[in-house]
Amino acid sequence: MNTMTTSRSFRGVLATAVLSAFGCILATVCSAADPMDPPQTTVKYADLNVSKSEGAAALYARIQRAARQVCPPLDLRNLSSEAHAVCVHKAIADAVAKVDQPALFAVYSAHNGQPTPIVLAATQSR
Numbered sequence: 001m002n003t004m005t006t007s008r009s010f011r012g013v014l015a016t017a018v019l020s021a022f023g024c025i026l027a028t029v030c031s032a033a034d035p036m037d038p039p040q041t042t043v044k045y046a047d048l049n050v051s052k053s054e055g056a057a058a059l060y061a062r063i064q065r066a067a068r069q070v071c072p073p074l075d076l077r078n079l080s081s082e083a084h085a086v087c088v089h090k091a092i093a094d095a096v097a098k099v100d101q102p103a104l105f106a107v108y109s110a111h112n113g114q115p116t117p118i119v120l121a122a123t124q125s126r
Helices: 002-030 053-070 083-099 102-112
Strands: none
Touching: 053 083, 053 102, 083 102
């Protein structure tokens, strides 16, 4: 009879350990970044003159490459999934806005057919 108690006790400890591990995994997944926030990486461009179209085009190519590398790959099981494309597009748009150079905006607009949204602060005196 003592063996039965030990066996039940072991099962209880095992069940508690499994549930605790599952809870930790779930907490990690829940605390992951918002899926609308693309992953980030640093793209260096000190060697480029981004105020000129050639430098801006070279930087845009670097930004595109970096965005494709850091965004999660497309799920081939779900061909209607656009998560990768959305991630890449948002990462590129965010990077272009952060650099804030007219020549880079022009390259972005040429590649996307529309300009990236720019918020201008207007000061009005009344």
